[in-house]
Amino acid sequence: MTLVMKFGGTSVGDAAAMRRTAGLIAHSQKEMGATAVVVSAMSKVTDLLLRGAHGAAVGDEDGFRQAARELREKHGAAVNELLARHPERPAVAAELNQFIDRFEALCQAVLILGELTPRALDAVSGMGEQMSARILAAYLRREGYDAQALDAAELIVTDNNFQSAAPLMPETAAQCQRRLRPLLDSGVIPIITGFIGATVDGVLTTLGRGGSDYSAAILGQALAANEVWIWTDVDGVMTADPRYVPTARTIPQLTYREVAELAYYGAKVLHPKTIRPVIENGIPLRIKNSFNPDHPGTLIVGDNVAANGAIKAVTAVANLALITVEGKGMMGVPGIAARAFGAVADKQVSVLLISQASSEQSISFAVPGDAAERVIASLEQAFAAELQRQDVDRIWAQREVTIVTVVGAGMRGTPGIAGQIFSALGQNGVNVIAIAQGSSECGISLVVDAADGGTAVNHIHALI
Numbered sequence: 402m403t404l405v406m407k408f409g410g411t412s413v414g415d416a417a418a419m420r421r422t423a424g425l426i427a428h429s430q431k432e433m434g435a436t437a438v439v440v441s442a443m444s445k446v447t448d449l450l451l452r453g454a455h456g457a458a459v460g461d462e463d464g465f466r467q468a469a470r471e472l473r474e475k476h477g478a479a480v481n482e483l484l485a486r487h488p489e490r491p492a493v494a495a496e497l498n499q500f501i502d503r504f505e506a507l508c509q510a511v512l513i514l515g516e517l518t519p520r521a522l523d524a525v526s527g528m529g530e531q532m533s534a535r536i537l538a539a540y541l542r543r544e545g546y547d548a549q550a551l552d553a554a555e556l557i558v559t560d561n562n563f564q565s566a567a568p569l570m571p572e573t574a575a576q577c578q579r580r581l582r583p584l585l586d587s588g589v590i591p592i593i594t595g596f597i598g599a600t601v602d603g604v605l606t607t608l609g610r611g612g613s614d615y616s617a618a619i620l621g622q623a624l625a626a627n628e629v630w631i632w633t634d635v636d637g638v639m640t641a642d643p644r645y646v647p648t649a650r651t652i653p654q655l656t657y658r659e660v661a662e663l664a665y666y667g668a669k670v671l672h673p674k675t676i677r678p679v680i681e682n683g684i685p686l687r688i689k690n691s692f693n694p695d696h697p698g699t700l701i702v703g704d705n706v707a708a709n710g711a712i713k714a715v716t717a718v719a720n721l722a723l724i725t726v727e728g729k730g731m732m733g734v735p736g737i738a739a740r741a742f743g744a745v746a747d748k749q750v751s752v753l754l755i756s757q758a759s760s761e762q763s764i765s766f767a768v769p770g771d772a773a774e775r776v777i778a779s780l781e782q783a784f785a786a787e788l789q790r791q792d793v794d795r796i797w798a799q800r801e802v803t804i805v806t807v808v809g810a811g812m813r814g815t816p817g818i819a820g821q822i823f824s825a826l827g828q829n830g831v832n833v834i835a836i837a838q839g840s841s842e843c844g845i846s847l848v849v850d851a852a853d854g855g856t857a858v859n860h861i862h863a864l865i
């Protein structure tokens with residue numbers, strides 16, 4: 402049996418959390434066999450690193466010096482508590498200080514150059530995981546386990562798309578067989594940095610914010626693991642984000658597609674890219690609470706399990722803009738949509754949802770709010786001739802919209818669900834601006850004004 406277990410930022414957020422996490426790891430190795438552990442940075446650390454680097458790029462030296470102080474304090478406190486009177490403490494503390502010195506040196510270089518490249522940003526933001534993995538491994542050793550911190554730069558080989566790198570799976574699998582499998586076979590517990598990888602040339606990359614979940618799935622595939630477990634700070638995947646809907650409940654079982662839909666449309670509990678490696682290899686995925694380990698959490702299973710007709714969950718993505726290209730001259734003209742999305746892609750912006758009016762007189766699509774300006778400029782350029790001929794009348798953005806997504810694989814075959822959703826919204830004064838069927842056909846997405854987002858989520862949740 403091989404298990405991959407990932408612990409998120411709060412699960413390694415301070416000495417107490419790391420102690421609990423170490424207990425769960427030890428228990429897993431004893432009960433279930435080979436356990437590869439993936440860790441995130443301690444909570445808030447990645448934000449601190451990124452803020453420091455971005456500040457440096459605009460000349461804010463105080464900002465990154467302050468970030469460095471906070472990093473020293475946070476990691477120092479954990480080390481002092483977990484490794485007190487342990488012979489390894491000075492060496493681990495010195496190693497962490499070296500990382501933070503390097504953070505300051507990199508920020509200093511960015512400050513002087515006045516430029517922050519994506520590559521430098523990855524070098525800086527990956528340090529959080531490099532530090533947390535070292536602390537946790539040393540603590541496990543102190544507790545008598547044979548643990549070893551391991552940088553995923555040695556395991557996950559990626560392309561050079563910094564900040565959102567994609568794994569090269571054959572190379573990654575080979576590295577894992579070479580470097581990781583022997584450790585597992587000899588009873589070592591590898592504590593692997595989440596979030597990071599490296600190019601074929603060894604340059605550090607990151608997989609995107611929240612990407613440690615994805616790291617676990619990649620390693621799960623590379624090791625042909627029996628299961629992948631994501632340990633977080635809530636009792637599994639819930640019917641809504643419990644921060645916004647206090648009555649949210651755990652969903653005991655979800656299909657890959659349902660959870661993919663939820664993750665894609667804003668449920669932060671799982672990074673959306675986590676699903677593909679596990680689904681393609683039929684690896685069961687569990688989401689559990691490291692602060693409440695006896696709770697069974699959520700099990701993600703194959704898409705063939707019988708779906709009942711109910712709505713299972715509701716989620717939301719805020720801070721979006723809905724861009725509309727409209728004009729009577731668009732009807733029946735081939736290639737308009739292709740050109741519109743080409744113009745968006747040129748700006749490296751991804752589209753979250755598309756909705757086309759049946760008359761073909763308008764296409765609307767949602768993009769991140771901070772991209773609206775450059776997307777419109779790009780569309781105006783692409784359709785300059787049509788705008789002049791008035792085949793396209795208008796290209797405009799409705800700012801401050803939220804996508805609310807309702808998920809449940811059985812909804813499709815069950816009449817009346819959409820009716821219930823729309824009456825719940827209508828009765829509560831929420832105007833639906835656009836509608837689209839979700840990307841994996843097990844959800845319905847609605848675009849509403851940002852001010853209505855919370856009301857919409859709560860009233861749809863009341864139907865569950």
Ligand code: ADP
Binds near residue numbers: 611640643644668669
């Ligand atoms: P980690 O650091 O463990 O990766 P994250 O903060 O990335 O944790 O994700 C866990 C958080 O996701 C929860 O604390 C919760 O607020 C949020 N969340 C959003 N939607 C959901 C949902 N449907 N079910 C559970 N948690 C959700």
Ligand code: ASP
Binds near residue numbers: 410596614
């Ligand atoms: N530490 C990284 C982040 O904050 C990755 C993760 O937590 O999954 O984005």
Ligand code: MG
Binds near residue numbers: 409611614671672
């Ligand atoms: Mg996360």
